[in-house]
Amino acid sequence: MYELNLIGIGTGNPDHVTFQGAQAIRAADLILIPRKGENKADLAGLREEIIAQVTETTPQIAYFDIPKRRAEDGYLRGVDEWHDSIALRWQEAIAAHSQAKQVALLIWGDPSLYDSSLRIASRLEPQPKTKVVPGITALQALTAAHAIPINEIGAPYLVTTGRRIRDEGCPAGVEKLAVMLDGECSFQSLQMDDYDIWWGAYVGMKEEILIHGPLADVAQRILDTRAQARADHGWIMDIYLLKKRGN
Template identity: 40%
Template sequence: MKTIYLIGIGPGDPDALTLAAIKAMRRVDVFFVLEKEGEGKDSLIRFRREILERHASDRPYRIATGASPKRDRESADYAGAVEDWRKRRTQVIADLIDTEMADGEIGGFLLWGDPALYDGTLQNLHDLIADGRDDVTFEVFPGITCVQALTARHKVTLNRVGESITITTGRQIETGDPAAVTNSVVMLDSRDAFRRLADQPDMDIFWGGDVGTPDEVLIAGPLGDVAERISRTIQDQRARKGWVMDTYLLRRRAPKGG
């Protein structure tokens, strides 16, 4: 049997790893890294290697890399494009397990934030096993999410009394009903979707770019007042290093006297 560990490593701060994650890392024989195309990928891989150098034990381990398939982001069939990408990614993972692991060994993926929040690797392994792989099992080690890091850095609570909290994507903010946005954490926004709500006079934003890293930037205030500043910051970060990981909380102010 081959065992895979999915290890949440937090949003970017090496100090944000849990003790359980560190203990798991110290049992891994081979760490898998899926390399993405584009600018900025080297720094993402380098961070994982720094995590290993800092937290892995002196026990020998190997690093095996594979090419992460590129997703068609222009397809009109969004769900179909995601499904196709997921199948191709599952095959890359299966090939790594076959070629880089011996029976009885433990393989590990170091995953940003938490493996259960907007990361496809957990589903990849479910798909792999559903396809008939009875020689593979896996365990999940949760991590600190960018959502938790964002609210901690802004010193705000995630929820308010008597309200729910929604975790959604930039795509949903861009196309959904603005009136439905009351208390929402937005992730995976590659299109500055918050600008669509900049005319909402009672909307605040708590934005964070690369939270928990040396490049961290925090901006908060009435959305209409700071939307342009956030957009410029995103552009500057992308121009400087090729990418930015940003998360934000959109929160509608309660009516006065309410």
């Protein structure tokens, strides 16, 4: 039996790794690193850089390919089947290194906020003992980069996805919302004159890009900047915060 450690590594800046995270990396016998195609090779490279920075002797690394997600049977079913496939890749990689007792994955952001690593880990057979090392989230990095608090005094905020914004709009009574996992810039579906936006891509990394202003004024700039950055790097990670104007 092995122990599985899901280690939050922040948003791409090696300095985001906590002392606890560094200790967990050093304690690992085996680290699994996903590959997502040639255009995203630098994501694996960043993980390798972090490992090299915090270890004197590099632990054994096993690479696995992330399967493509199917969408033809609906979003939720597609995600469910995708997680099954990823769990199988984990299991195959671990089985090929059966001597490993401490297995780790370096998770972008935090394994317990808008990440599916814990759901995937629950599908492993037999079930390992799973530990989570928390990391800096994209939401924390975004608000820090813009030097703003996410909350208003005594007021709630919503963390949601681009898909839900696109399909349902902004829920009634919500004045401030953080939007994650939005590959289609779903803020375009809102009444843009009603919002201010704080947008960031590659937040916390040397490639960091930040844009802030009235949504109606900066929306096209965000679209153009995002498209160019994706073309330049072959991938993009971005997040944004919306606030209703006049509140």
